[in-house]
Amino acid sequence: QSVLTQPPSVSAAPGQKVTISCSGSRSNIGNNYVSWYQQLPGTAPKLLIYDNNKRPSGIPDRFSGSKSGTSATLGITGLQTGDEADYYCATWDSSLSAYVFGTGTKVTVL
Amino acid sequence: QITLKESGPTLVKPTQTLTLTCTFSGFSLSTTGVGVGWIRQPPGKALEWLALIYWNDDKRYSPSLKSRLTITKDTSKKQVVLTMTNMDPVDTATYYCAHSTVYSSSWFRFDYWGQGTLVTVSS
Numbered sequence: 506q507s508v509l510t511q512p513p514s515v516s517a518a519p520g521q522k523v524t525i526s527c528s529g530s531r532s533n534i535g536n537n538y539v540s541w542y543q544q545l546p547g548t549a550p551k552l553l554i555y556d557n558n559k560r561p562s563g564i565p566d567r568f569s570g571s572k573s574g575t576s577a578t579l580g581i582t583g584l585q586t587g588d589e590a591d592y593y594c595a596t597w598d599s600s601l602s603a604y605v606f607g608t609g610t611k612v613t614v615l
Numbered sequence: 616q617i618t619l620k621e622s623g624p625t626l627v628k629p630t631q632t633l634t635l636t637c638t639f640s641g642f643s644l645s646t647t648g649v650g651v652g653w654i655r656q657p658p659g660k661a662l663e664w665l666a667l668i669y670w671n672d673d674k675r676y677s678p679s680l681k682s683r684l685t686i687t688k689d690t691s692k693k694q695v696v697l698t699m700t701n702m703d704p705v706d707t708a709t710y711y712c713a714h715s716t717v718y719s720s721s722w723f724r725f726d727y728w729g730q731g732t733l734v735t736v737s738s
Contacts (some may be wrong), residue, residue, distance in 0.1 A: 507661060540724045541707055542662070549711055549728040550654075550662065561726060597721040603677050604652075604664040604723075 507596055509607035512527040521584050525610045527577040527594030533605060537597040539577040541570055542606075544591045549561055552590070554579060586614050617641035619651075619712050626735050627702050633734060637695040637712030644690050646670055650715035652725055653686065655708040658692035663708075668695060669717055680735040702736045709733045 541554035554570035594607040623635035635692040713725035
């Protein structure tokens with residue numbers, strides 16, 4: 506089981522906002538940068554957020570990231586049907602000396 | 616434009632060694648701050664990081680799989696090869712390679728991914 510814990514699923518209506526939490530510890534989120542990846546059904550993951558809150562070119566500002574202590578959060582505003590996907594947080598774990606992914610969260614647009 | 620593509624067997628038998636090749640374009644693995652990593656995903660499960668090779672040939676491995684993994688690069692061929700020994704049915708997964716922007720051994724991200732290749736381990 507992963508050292509980064511995410512809720513299995515979140516859902517909201519189109520246009521609404523969802524937040525996805527990623528809970529870790531001092532050895533991972535607490536002292537390292539967090540990335541978020543989006544995996545649309547049947548496709549490869551895609552980088553959504555890096556360095557806690559930065560967006561790669563082409564990622565709309567509807568997606569945002571934040572970090573506080575040993576937790577990180579991904580926010581999606583103006584939810585669209587095309588946002589239905591699995592979302593993973595990830596970071597380096599200094600105790601494990603490993604790059605770790607979260608358990609993953611499935612976003613459903615109602 | 617950065618692209619990566621994984622290739623290798625789709626079916627391997629238990630105890631065999633898996634060899635996967637990642638062929639990439641649009642960047643050089645001799646450029647400072649660049650790496651290529653491997654990540655896998657069992658069907659219906661979460662992502663799992665396997666290994667990362669840096670531009671300077673430094674390497675990092677998942678501690679839980681380190682004894683079974685070897686990652687190498689051929690800069691001129693623009694390829695990265697991952698070998699995993701002693702394959703088991705639990706290793707059945709889609710294997711992805713990805714371009715990494717590296718700042719330090721603990722600060723990097725995977726910013727471009729290949730399409731992935733499904734490897735099934737079965738006798």
